[in-house]
Structures are given as structure tokens and as C-alpha cells.
Amino acid sequence: MSTISALRPRRSLPVTFGVAAVLGTSLVLPGLASAAPVLAYGPYTCAQNFVWREAFDGDTVCVSPGERDTARAENGQASARRSPTGGAYGPDTCLQGFVWREARPTDHVCVDPSRRDRAVAQNSEGASHLVDATQLPAGKVATRSELIAGGGRIYLDGGKGLTPGGRVEFYAAGVNGTAVRPLGTRTADGKGELPRENTALAQVRCELKRDETATIVVLDVRTGVATTAGTSYAYSC
Template sequence: MFRTSVPRPLRVLPIALGIAAVAGFGALLPAPASALPYGPYTCQQGFVWRDAYNGDTVCVRPGDRDTAHAENAQAAARRSPNGGAYGPDTCKQGFVWRETRPADHVCVTPDRRDRARAQNSEGAQHFADASQLPAGKVHVRTQKHQLGGWIFVDSASGLSPNARLEFYAAGVNTIGLRALGNRQTDGNGYLPRETAALADVRCQIPRDRAATVIVVDTRTGIATSAGTTYAFSC
């Protein structure tokens, strides 16, 4: 189980050793990656982009993409013709905004909105190689200890307001992504530099390799790299 705060100082490496460790890990890179056919957001076999809007790269099953297209086609019929309490995009009774992103006002049944939110959260797990995702607006830093290291959120801004951010590690000796923890942005889409660790992990990959930290903004489903970490490196 990951800890959410830094243990007592007696477990931290001595200062001289800690500095040497950081210097020794400073130039680590993820394992070499093969080029992906559709760029960094290429999905695993059996998954496709959801395509609920132009640029939607959340990976889903083909049937879910077909459903999103059908919902788009039915959008006008499910919208209140005279507007309403939520403006011109107010839905008819029994329908709600889909919200695959905050601006998605396609009217769907409540269960379909729930499914869209789940897809946003799950999508990063279905990329062909999440370690190739581009850098985003969240950054992490690492502090080594004798058994592995602590991973901290260093900075985060320009994200969705009041959004749950989910963090994963790619390139660790596990199948798929390894969950690290989550954080919640404030009303301005901001997270401060943290002193409480996002995750306390154990080393399990070669010393000359680094893992990539992936972050998902679950209000949009957009996944990006938050940088690399040597916390898993032995």
C-alpha cells in the first residue's frame, strides 16, 4: 500500500549518500520505445479512439465509439427546443449533458454520462505505450530512500477546475500501468507544490532505467506525461 506522507527522517539516506544517489540517477531515461502507428495516443489492439468530439483520444471498445457517434447524431432531438434553466443546451426531461469534457453538452441518459466519466478514468490504461505520451501541465519530482523512493507532485496548473487527477507509472515491471494515487485540483485547475508524497514505492527496475509518470485529468480524459522518476530504479 502506498503511503501518502513522508516517513520519519531515520529512514532517509544520509545527506552525502542521498546526493550521490541523485547524481547517479540524474540522467536516467525510459526504455527505448518503438514508433507508434498513430502517434503517442495509439490505442492497444482491440481499442479505438472514442471520437465523441474532434480530438477525443480516449481509448474505448469499438462499440463505445459507435455509441458516441449515435449520441452525437441524436443531440438536437434530445435538446429542449426553447432552451431552459441551463441555457440553449438545456436537455429534455430524462437527459443530461454527457460531459466527456466540460464543454460536451450532448444530451444523453444519465447512465451514459456515468459511462463517459468512467471511460475518461480508464482510457490511459488502454494506450499501446503510455510512456510515449507528451508532457503536460503536471510535473513530479523524486526523492530516493534506501528501498526505493518517494514521488511528489511538484507543480500543476491550467487543468480542469475541481478535477480528479489520477497518477500512474509506466515502464515498471508490471502488466499495464501501476496506480500511484490521485489528487484534486482547486477551482482554478491548480495544485500547489506538495510536501506529502503522492506515492512511496520500492525499486524494481534496472538502475539505468526510469519509469514515466502518467497523469489523467478525469474531467477531460486527457492523459499526459508528468515526467520520469527514478524511484523504481535499483
């Protein structure tokens, strides 16, 4: 028995698929992928009943309309909640009882502490409120996959361009529905980078047809920006 045949899961996979599993690479099979639907507002188009938060220019985190209205109101009250005499954080110092909202690291709008916590939660929830997370643009994080009997393992292959010291969440999109599935979390180092790992980020069971792939989504929680880290056959049977 060849080495490739011995390592290949018993899923009636073509030989080329087994090679991809052994080498930890993803194969793109020509003629199998169907055209993705055109989204009205690009890859960050929100699902029904959600809208862009617009806490700052370019903020495309998807939230409820009420949360967008709250963010606008907070922006309108920003100057009234800053200390007129400055302080420890210069002209952006908040009045007592208020903190920076931090919908992104440079967001210094002063809000109630509970609203800062909510902004972080909104960032974390954003990927699950998109119409189609498989259409997100590629980022600077990579993953690789390994097939095992009944499923596969997904590994982090390194990354950069993230918020230094920030939480990074990983999801799978395009697995039998529109909802994204959590895979795990990591913390970027002081340079905003992630190392290549040999410990699996996640182990999943197969659910897709063998010629279909899942898209790996990477969410930088400090900014709310979601991108992709390639595709994976780990869910393919």
C-alpha cells in the same frame, strides 16, 4: 561518512544517483535509453481491441469499438434530446430524463445519466488502454522523487492547465510491462492548478534496473487528456 553517502539507499547506486535522490531531481544518463518504438497513430495510439472514442473532434480517449459506436449514436440523437423551447441552460437544455454527457466540460450532448457516468469512467480508464503511455507528451504538471531503502517516494511538484475543480489521477508507466500503475489522485483548484507538496503522492518498491526510469502519467479526468510529469528513479534498484 559524507551526508550524501548517509542518505543514499543501500542499492549499490553510483554517487551521482545518490545526489539526485538527495536533491529530488531526475538524472538522465547518456547512452542508456533505448529508442522508443514508433506508434502508428502517435502517442495516443490505442492498445489492441481499443479505438478512439471520437465523441467530439480530437477525442482520443481509448474505448472499445462498441463504446465508440454508442458515442456516435448519441451524437446523432443529440438534437432530439434537447428541449425545443430551451430552458435553464439555454438552447443546450436537455429534455427531462437526460443530462449532458460531459466527456469533456463543453460536451453538451444529452444522454441518459448512466451514460454520463460511463463517459467519466472512460476518461479515467483511458491511460490504461494506450499502447505505450511512456510516449505521451509532457504536460504542465511536475513531480520529483526521493530514494529510500527498497524503493522511493514520488511527490507532486505543482501543476497548472488542468480542469478547474477537476479530479487528477497519477500513474506510473514503464514498470516491467505495458500496464500503468495507479499512484494517487488530487483535485485541481479553481484555477486548474495543483500545489507543490511535501507529502508523498506515493511510496513504491524498486523493481527496475538502476539505470531505468518510470514515466509519471497525469490524467485530467474531466477531459480524458493524459500527459506526462517527467520520469522517476523511484522504482529503480
